Amino acid sequence: MRLAERMSRLGTETAFDVLVKARALEAQGKEIIHLEVGEPDFPTPPNIIDAGIRAMRDGKTKYTPSAGIPELRAAIAEHVSRTRNVSITPNHVVVTPGAKPIMFFAILALVEPGDEVLYPNPGFPIYESMVNYCGGTPVPYTLREANQFRFDPDEFRSKANAKTKMIILNSPQNPTGGVLEPADLQVVAQVANQYDAVIFTDEIYGEVLYDGAFNSLLSVPTLADRTILLDGFSKTFAMTGWRLGWGVMPPPLAEHITRLQTNSNSCVAGFVQYAGIEALRGPQDSVKQMLAAFRERRDVIVDGLNATPGFTCLKPRGAFYAFPNITGTGWDSRKLADYILNDAGVACLSGAAFGDAGEGYLRFSYANSLENIQKALVRIRDAVAKIHA
Ligand SMILES: Cc1ncc(COP(=O)(O)O)c(C=O)c1O
Helix, strand or coil: CCCCHHHHHCCCCHHHHHHHHHHHHHHCCCCCEECCCCCCCCCCCHHHHHHHHHHHHCCCCCCCCCCCCHHHHHHHHHHHHHHHCCCCCHHHEEEECCCHHHHHHHHHHHCCCCCEEEEEECCCHHHHHHHHHCCCEEEEEEEEHHHCCEECHHHHHHHCCCCEEEEEEECCCCCCCCCCCHHHHHHHHHHHHHHCCEEEEECCCCCCECCCCCCCHHHCHHHHHHEEEEEECCCCCCCHHHCCEEEECCHHHHHHHHHHHHHCCCCCCHHHHHHHHHHHHCCCHHHHHHHHHHHHHHHHHHHHHHCCCCCECCCCCECCEECCECHHHCCCHHHHHHHHHHHHCEECEEHHHHCHHHCCEEEEECCCCHHHHHHHHHHHHHHHHHHCC
16 A cells, blocks of 8 residues: 555654553563653542543433533633633633644644744654644754753744744643743743744643642733643543543634544544543542642652762653653663663653654653652662663
8 A cells, every 4th residue: 555645754652662662571571660651640530430430321422512512611611711810711622532633633724834833852742743744844942951941042032933833832841841931931922923923832731730830821911812722631630541632722723623623533422521521620639639649759750860870860840751861871862761671671761752852861751659660760770780880
């Protein structure tokens, strides 16, 4: 079968490839600690599960409107209005199976050959993949450790021009845990307004923030007509497998994104959407408990990595990833990630999987038990000690 040319431009997400490798080692009897995939290890809170089961029993098992059921769109509008201090209506909201389709649909709807799209490097690999797939030109801006993994304002400005169609931001950030400050939002606003660019703000980790206030690009008044927000249930409510996310955007764009959904998934399962209403409107204790656990694990893994020869690690302010600098080992990231998987039985990702600026780093997801994290740290230290022994 001859593939369409555009398939040669579609990338992938390495986390899933490493997971396959790790599972193959497990099948051979090796015990692997999984610090590669970014998903909370906690079960979905029981009140959310109950709401999903109840909805299924109540017959919510049929097609639903492509943009989402009105009750969930209203609950999301309320949640986003409250958390971002803005006034969002249900017409701004499109509900999708996981948050990823918002990325896919927004880029598909807006980017075409000749358009440039600014995106973070290191960053979530699907941004670059989708821009390439749609024939646009991905233009990376670098996030450096020396700047707490925030962008450099001068470099950021220098990357934009009249061809800049979209600017992608992600805060708290995967893979670095970096967080945008109010001054950064002002730089983005100035650049976007100057070049009439769309802002795509990926805030899937917006509630996984350990200190300080959350600064959302959606809250910047001058950006209201040009901003698309991606958010969802996967990380905040430990619902990765339910596949439930949302986008918030100006209503005229929401109609087009809804049409893309009609052409692809049709809609999200109704009972899953009812579970989503419970997640947003029900008790929030589980979210607080998960955040407290992530904070404790963050401190343990960062201290442990800093005590590993050749590693240095900043303390991330958000998300649940540690992104240590491993240049002191003398090895490149891919080689070291493979070695740690095969020798130590700890699955992690090479920083280079997030773009060339990720070379020299590894990404560890600490959405795993404290016990497993402590065990992984001992194994990593022992394995790394053998490198130059
Ligand atoms: C930065 C970022 N955006 C979006 C997503 C996608 O989330 P979902 O699983 O809801 O599609 C992820 C998941 O890993 C992510 O890390």
